[in-house]
Amino acid sequence: MVHEIVVNGYEELKTQMESLRENEETKSKQIFVLYTGDKTESGKSWCPDCVDAEPVIKCNLGLLDDNSVFITCFVGDRET
Numbered sequence: 461m462v463h464e465i466v467v468n469g470y471e472e473l474k475t476q477m478e479s480l481r482e483n484e485e486t487k488s489k490q491i492f493v494l495y496t497g498d499k500t501e502s503g504k505s506w507c508p509d510c511v512d513a514e515p516v517i518k519c520n521l522g523l524l525d526d527n528s529v530f531i532t533c534f535v536g537d538r539e540t
Contacts (some may be wrong), residue, residue: 490529491531496514496535
């Protein structure tokens, strides 16, 4: 089963990546990062491409092997 992590923004992502690389158990794992817009009150991302991609990505996470880490990095709200 793939290890899934959720972070908010670049600084959290950077900290998480450093932690994964320093940990003996995870330092050799493949890391995949999905950058996506924050979710609105409706529970969907403000980014229409992210909304389209999310079900496809989630459906295929099971194809990754146990040597994988999947990080979802929320990049923030859409600025108006």
